[in-house]
Amino acid sequence: MTISIQNIRGFSDVLPDESPAWQFVEQTFRHELERYGFDEIRLPIVEKTALFSRSIGEVTDIVEKEMYTFTDRNGDSLTLRPEGTAGCVRAALQRGLLHNAQPRLWYAGPMFRHERPQKGRYRQFHQVGAEAFGVPGPDVDAELILLSGRILRALGLRDVTLEINNLGTSETRARYRDDLIKHFQAHAEHLDDDARRRLHSNPLRILDSKNPAMAEVIASAPDLLDYMDAEAQAHFTAVRAMLEATGQAYRVNSRLVRGLDYYGSTVFEWVSEHLGAQGTVLAGGRYDALVEMMGGRATPAIGFAAGIERLVSLVEAAGSVPDKTTTQAYLIMTEPTLAQNALAIAESLRTQMPTLRVQVNMGGGSMKSQLRRADRSGAAFALILGPSEAAAGEINIKDLRGETEQYTVAIDRLPAVLSSFDSR
RNA sequence: GUGGGCGUAGCUCAGCUGGUAGAGCUCCGGAUUGUGGCUCCGGUGGUCGUGGGUUCAAGUCCCAUCGCUCACCCCA
Numbered sequence: 001m002t003i004s005i006q007n008i009r010g011f012s013d014v015l016p017d018e019s020p021a022w023q024f025v026e027q028t029f030r031h032e033l034e035r036y037g038f039d040e041i042r043l044p045i046v047e048k049t050a051l052f053s054r055s056i057g058e059v060t061d062i063v064e065k066e067m068y069t070f071t072d073r074n075g076d077s078l079t080l081r082p083e084g085t086a087g088c089v090r091a092a093l094q095r096g097l098l099h100n101a102q103p104r105l106w107y108a109g110p111m112f113r114h115e116r117p118q119k120g121r122y123r124q125f126h127q128v129g130a131e132a133f134g135v136p137g138p139d140v141d142a143e144l145i146l147l148s149g150r151i152l153r154a155l156g157l158r159d160v161t162l163e164i165n166n167l168g169t170s171e172t173r174a175r176y177r178d179d180l181i182k183h184f185q186a187h188a189e190h191l192d193d194d195a196r197r198r199l200h201s202n203p204l205r206i207l208d209s210k211n212p213a214m215a216e217v218i219a220s221a222p223d224l225l226d227y228m229d230a231e232a233q234a235h236f237t238a239v240r241a242m243l244e245a246t247g248q249a250y251r252v253n254s255r256l257v258r259g260l261d262y263y264g265s266t267v268f269e270w271v272s273e274h275l276g277a278q279g280t281v282l283a284g285g286r287y288d289a290l291v292e293m294m295g296g297r298a299t300p301a302i303g304f305a306a307g308i309e310r311l312v313s314l315v316e317a318a319g320s321v322p323d324k325t326t327t328q329a330y331l332i333m334t335e336p337t338l339a340q341n342a343l344a345i346a347e348s349l350r351t352q353m354p355t356l357r358v359q360v361n362m363g364g365g366s367m368k369s370q371l372r373r374a375d376r377s378g379a380a381f382a383l384i385l386g387p388s389e390a391a392a393g394e395i396n397i398k399d400l401r402g403e404t405e406q407y408t409v410a411i412d413r414l415p416a417v418l419s420s421f422d423s424r
Numbered sequence: 425g426u427g428g429g430c431g432u433a434g435c436u437c438a439g440c441u442g443g444u445a446g447a448g449c450u451c452c453g454g455a456u457u458g459u460g461g462c463u464c465c466g467g468u469g470g471u472c473g474u475g476g477g478u479u480c481a482a483g484u485c486c487c488a489u490c491g492c493u494c495a496c497c498c499c500a
Contacts, residue, residue, distance in 0.1 A: 006491080061498050065425080083500085111500080116425075118494060127500055194497070205498085258499095269500095280500060307500030334458050369452080371460040386458060400460070 010115075010123025020324045021312045025155060026108060029128045029306070032151045036143070038106040038130055043087045045110065049077040055086040055290060057261025059201055066113040080112035083260070084129040085287065085303055092133060093296045102134030108308075120278030120310045130284075131303035133291070138235050140302055141266040141286065142242035148282050148304055149248055152270060155311060156320025160281060162249065164268040165256035166236040168228045170289065173264070176227040177203055183221050190217045204257040225254050232265065239266055262287040266302065274317060275310055282306035326378025329358040329418065332370035334386040341390050345383075345411060352415045358383075375400055383414075 007013065014022055030040075053063045068080035081087055084107055097103045108128040115121060130147070132140050145162065152160050167173055180203045184191060191199070192214060195206045207218055228236065243250055250268075258267050267285030275281070284304025291299035315321055329349075333342045346360045359377055361370045374382040384396040389408060397417065398406045409417050 113499080115498070121499070125500065277495065278499070283500065305500055310500065367458050368460075375460040382460080384459075398459070
């Protein structure tokens with residue numbers, strides 16, 4: 001079949017088969033975040049372009065080539081949000097949430113980046129984000145990491161590992177960056193094309209290269225950790241001590257660099273081996289300079305974002321998605337003329353039993369096909385209404401899963417009977 | 425943006441050196457006049473991604489194009 005209009009590349013549908021896993025991931029985040037004192041904030045999907053270009057960094061890949069930017073009817077440049085932190089900071093500042101308060105906020109929803117799609121990477125993707133404002137750490141840093149670990153465990157994910165790093169202050173990072181460029185320039189003959197291109201735009205990224213030919217130049221490069229000042233050292237040590245005290249395993253990865261300009265100090269990343277090339281499942285870090293940069297009073301902050309699609313794929317592979325609640329009762333009728341009675345019975349049942357799931361067969365069909373639908377709906381039992389039952393104010397109950405013999409009851413006794421089935 | 429792999433039924437796929445489109449699953453009906461699952465029988469469903477070319481003849485060969493997918497880059 002040739003369908004004339006299809007979805008946009010990289011914008012996927014979440015089909016009914018997949019939605020239980022999505023709900024599981026979303027509900028787990030909501031539940032654990034609330035338990036740690038985070039409150040939900042709902043933010044616009046479109047913001048002024050300048051919000052992102054200024055906060056994320058003009059020369060990052062996101063801003064340079066990945067944003068969905070358009071001009072609206074007023075001539076303003078608007079952008080579909082590529083990430084959540086900028087909008088959250090904007091809202092917190094604009095609405096006065098940061099005034100004499102240390103809010104902890106979480107949000108969830110779609111983000112948009114115009115990249116080439118591949119496994120675990122889509123143009124519309126979904127994140128859950130959490131941001132904690134006003135606390136300089138290291139206690140929040142550690143708690144946020146512990147929270148993210150708890151969420152991943154609650155999702156039943158075992159094979160995810162925690163990597164942490166400290167990017168130091170913007171001054172020490174600039175000094176490190178300069179030395180790194182010098183180092184790579186001195187060994188320019190060993191660099192591949194990508195590395196040469198990134199030498200000035202993003203030299204820290206060269207450290208991540210997977211090219212074995214460059215392993216030696218990279219290994220001999222200066223280490224960021226050697227550049228940290230005493231304060232950053234102390235902060236990093238304290239975070240590590242807190243993780244150790246709570247039994248949270250981690251690996252220090254001095255090559256761990258976040259892609260957005262506003263990150264500094266503590267950064268962390270949860271990584272899975274089962275996702276192909278896009279293994280990062282949840283990542284975050286401290287961004288103490290961002291609030292002030294956006295016009296607010298200097299306010300320390302830290303946050304993380306998790307990729308729902310990646311987590312859904314892991315959770316499905318791990319088989320940890322709880323079974324979907326299926327239809328408990330499926331009502332069928334032997335004559336189409338009984339549809340009125342069937343609807344009335346179902347409505348009355350739903351009113352009397354608020355938690356009951358009951359589906360009425362629609363569109364007729366033979367007894368055989370109706371029962372087949374009842375079976376495939378996953379219902380625990382079928383309610384069968386024929387002319388004789390209807391006339392007598394009764395209905396027939398057929399147990400589709402257990403051993404109970406089929407029998408007929410008065411309709412007003414149905415709630416009691418179904419409850420007894422339910423507690424079985 | 426660059427490269428590899430792949431586009432045949434709703435799904436998973438077969439279709440040799442060109443000779444009028446197939447299987448399994450699903451769905452619908454029947455075997456069983458008001459009784460599902462298992463079995464058996466039958467049926468619905470395709471402009472073979474799209475456009476052009478070669479040929480008496482193209483799912484098959486050639487060209488272009490679109491899409492999907494994985495990887496690079498980058499990131500959740």
